[in-house]
Every structure is written in C-alpha cells, then in structure tokens.
Amino acid sequence: MVTIEEALKILTDQQVKLKTEIRNLSECLGFSLSKDIVASFDMPSFDNSAMDGYALSGISKEYIIVGEVAAGDESRVTLKEGEAARIFTGAKVPENTTAVMMQEKTKTTGNKLFLDQEPRDGQSIRKRGEELKKGQVVFEKGYTITPAGIGMIGGLGLDKVEVFKKPVINLITTGNELVLPGKEKQEGQIYESNSFALASACEKYGFKCIDKKQIEDDFKAIKAGIKESLEHTDVLILSGGISVGDYDFVKQALEENGVEELFYKVFQKPGKPLYFGRKGDKFVFALPGNPASSLSCFYIYVLPLLYKLSGSSKTGLERYTFSASHDFENRSDRPSFLKVKIENNEVEILDGQGSSMIRSMALGNALAFLDAETSVKKGDLIICYLIS
Ligand code: AMP
Ligand code: MG
Numbered sequence: 001m002v003t004i005e006e007a008l009k010i011l012t013d014q015q016v017k018l019k020t021e022i023r024n025l026s027e028c029l030g031f032s033l034s035k036d037i038v039a040s041f042d043m044p045s046f047d048n049s050a051m052d053g054y055a056l057s058g059i060s061k062e063y064i065i066v067g068e069v070a071a072g073d074e075s076r077v078t079l080k081e082g083e084a085a086r087i088f089t090g091a092k093v094p095e096n097t098t099a100v101m102m103q104e105k106t107k108t109t110g111n112k113l114f115l116d117q118e119p120r121d122g123q124s125i126r127k128r129g130e131e132l133k134k135g136q137v138v139f140e141k142g143y144t145i146t147p148a149g150i151g152m153i154g155g156l157g158l159d160k161v162e163v164f165k166k167p168v169i170n171l172i173t174t175g176n177e178l179v180l181p182g183k184e185k186q187e188g189q190i191y192e193s194n195s196f197a198l199a200s201a202c203e204k205y206g207f208k209c210i211d212k213k214q215i216e217d218d219f220k221a222i223k224a225g226i227k228e229s230l231e232h233t234d235v236l237i238l239s240g241g242i243s244v245g246d247y248d249f250v251k252q253a254l255e256e257n258g259v260e261e262l263f264y265k266v267f268q269k270p271g272k273p274l275y276f277g278r279k280g281d282k283f284v285f286a287l288p289g290n291p292a293s294s295l296s297c298f299y300i301y302v303l304p305l306l307y308k309l310s311g312s313s314k315t316g317l318e319r320y321t322f323s324a325s326h327d328f329e330n331r332s333d334r335p336s337f338l339k340v341k342i343e344n345n346e347v348e349i350l351d352g353q354g355s356s357m358i359r360s361m362a363l364g365n366a367l368a369f370l371d372a373e374t375s376v377k378k379g380d381l382i383i384c385y386l387i388s
Contacts, residue, residue, distance in 0.1 A: 001265040018311045019165045030206030031163035032144045032312040042129035046092045050124040051102040055087040063113040084113045100124035142313030164311030167234035169209040174241035176217045194239040217247035240289030243273045269334040270355035271297040290355035317385040322347045328376040340368040
C-alpha cells in the first residue's frame with residue numbers, strides 16, 4: 001500500500017519515450033508542441049488601424065481628407081500634418097499617422113473632417129510588434145494547443161506543426177455480471193458502464209481509446225486479453241477484478257504477462273485497490289470496478305500519465321481551493337476524494353459518496369480532497385480538482 005503522494009510520485013517519475021509527428025494546423029487541437037514556436041516576424045507586422053474611422057496626422061479637431069486605405073491595401077498614402085485618410089480596421093496606417101479616430105466620433109462635410117474631441121497620440125493604432133517581436137518564443141515546448149493557440153499559430157503563418165504523438169489507449173473491462181447497455185439483463189447482472197465513462201473521460205481530455213474488450217472473470221481469458229492488448233497499446237486500462245475477491249484475476253494475469261508492478265493499493269477512498277504497472281514502454285492501470293472509484297482513479301492517476309505521455313506540460317486536473325458551503329465530517333480513515341459541486345465560489349459536498357455511486361459525480365463538477373477523519377467548517381478552504 002502506498003500513499004496518494006507516493007503513488008503520484010511513482011507516476012510522474014516514470015521515464016517515457018516520446019515520439020513526434022508533423023500535423024496540419026487544423027488537426028492540432030489538444031496536441032502538445034515538441035519544440036518552441038518562435039515568431040518569425042513582428043506581430044502585428046505593420047502599424048494598423050484598430051477601428052473603422054480616420055487616420056489623422058497631427059493633433060487637432062479638424063482635418064482635410066486626402067485618401068482612403070482598406071484592409072489588405074498596401075498603403076501608399078502619406079499624410080501631412082492636418083490631413084486625414086479614411087481607414088478601415090486592420091488596414092496599414094499611412095506614413096505620418098498620429099492616431100486613428102473611430103468614425104462614430106467624427107463628422108464630415110465634403111473633404112473636411114471634424115472630430116468631437118482631439119485624438120490621443122497613438123490612439124486606435126495597433127503598433128507593429130506590440131503583441132510579439134520577431135524571434136520571441138510564442139509557445140514553449142509542451143504547450144498543449146487550444147483553439148486560441150491554433151489561432152495564434154495560424155496567425156504566424158504556420159500550416160504544419162511539430163507535436164508529440166499521443167498515447168494509444170486500450171480498455172479492458174472484467175466481470176461475469178456485466179451486460180452491455182441496450183441488452184436485457186438477468187437477475188444479478190448489472191450494466192457495464194465503466195468502459196463508456198472511461199473512454200469518454202479519455203476523449204474529454206483529448207485522448208482516444210482505440211480498443212475496448214469485455215472479458216469474463218476467467219483467468220485464462222483475462223491473461224490472453226491483456227497479452228493481446230499490450231501488443232498494440234501504450235496505456236492499457238483495466239476495470240474490475242483487481243481487488244481481493246476469489247474472482248479477481250487481473251493482478252496475477254498482469255504478472256504472468258511480464259508486467260512489473262509499480263504500485264498496488266493506494267491509501268485513499270475511493271479507489272484503494274488501484275494498480276499501476278509497466279512493461280517496457282507500455283503502462284498498465286488496473287482500476288477498481290466500482291464506477292465512481294474507477295473514474296476518480298482515472299482523473300487523479302491516469303490523466304497525469306496520459307498528459308506526460310503526450311508531452312504536455314499539464315500535470316493533471318486543474319486544482320483550486322474554494323470555501324466549504326457547509327460543515328462536513330469526513331469519517332473515513334483514509335484521505336478521500338469527494339464528489340462536490342462548486343457554485344458561486346463555494347463547495348458543496350454532495351450526497352452519494354459511495355464508491356459505486358456515480359450520479360453525484362455526474363451532477364458535480366469537482367473532486368475535493370479531504371484528509372482522513374477531518375471535520376470541515378463552513379468557510380474552510382478545500383482543495384478541489386475540477387472535472388468539468
Ligand atoms: P470489482 O472491482 O470487479 O470487484 O467490482 C466492484 C464493483 O464494481 C462490483 O459491484 C461490480 O459489479 C462493479 N463493476 C465492475 N465492473 C464494472 C463495469 N465495467 N461497469 C459497472 N460496474 C462495474
Ligand atoms: Mg469483478
């Protein structure tokens with residue numbers, strides 16, 4: 001048995017080999033950069049107008065309009081003091097422009113322009129290089145690309161990006177009692193829901209589970225399933241069969257497949273029977289079968305490894321502290337991850353904390369960490385890991 005800290009340290013200390021690939025810009029979302037992106041030019045690359053209005057030369061309330069520049073025009077207009085040019089958002093400002101005045105604050109009569117107020121020097125001009133200077137690091141290696149990141153990279157003119165490959169994930173669920181949703185279930189059977197929850201958790205964080213197997217509590221079948229999955233996976237996630245029951249064959253089946261145990265059992269609630277192992281470059285998690293346990297373990301342990309294997313600088317769920325909205329007694333003798341809902345900056349610890357109860361997790365938006373046998377008073381700060 002290890003502590004949560006020890007388990008996380010074992011995970012994050014793993015040496016991993018990362019592979020890179022070149023991807024099209026439009027297919028980079030959620031991938032992490034394998035090298036820094038450096039600006040190859042100033043951004044913006046020319047002084048341009050932030051408004052539809054008038055480019056003005058000198059500070060005054062009256063100007064003579066001498067020309068026009070639209071976005072994309074190569075501005076050939078040069079202004080003299082007291083002159084103005086009609087200009088549109090994004091257009092390069094003419095030589096000698098002091099400021100741009102938005103058109104809503106102007107009046108014209110013929111070629112005369114009148115302002116409601118004098119412009120401020122530099123007003124509404126986006127200066128060359130004000131966002132980025134040529135040679136500046138825009139994003140560092142390990143940056144995980146967001147939609148805005150795609151916009152930025154595209155703005156730098158790059159249509160291809162070198163990123164780290166993402167790990168290939170396989171999922172195996174075990175249990176004689178499991179029936180797929182949509183099928184009829186007999187007395188004593190339950191619906192197999194973990195593979196759906198786990199695969200969608202992978203998906204939510206940008207990872208794909210490419211193969212799913214459901215196997216009975218049969219040692220030989222589990223051993224064969226693990227062998228087969230390990231041949232074409234980077235991360236194998238098993239659900240169920242890792243506890244101490246007579247039908248829990250997963251640990252032995254992993255051993256017999258040459259998987260080295262890195263930890264087994266974590267002093268926590270839920271998710272005590274969590275197993276983590278490695279065979280060469282391949283990693284294995286065996287998660288307890290209880291639905292809330294398996295998903296909690298995914299969030300707290302599997303996700304950090306997936307980020308690491310994808311070269312991301314992210315280390316796991318986002319973590320914040322919020323104050324408790326009510327008193328609470330954690331009676332567990334183990335440190336606990338509780339299903340909570342953060343609303344208006346306060347944490348409500350939800351009803352339905354059982355390891356099998358996933359509805360509270362579905363209605364909540366975070367896991368709160370509480371030490372064993374602690375009492376929380378309304379207003380106390382609690383560490384929360386956001387899950388939505
Ligand atoms: P186990 O870890 O195999 O002992 O299972 C613990 C509990 O989780 C049992 O009540 C199982 O029926 C349930 N369980 C196991 N696997 C799944 C699954 N894939 N989907 C839903 N519940 C499961
Ligand atoms: Mg089982």
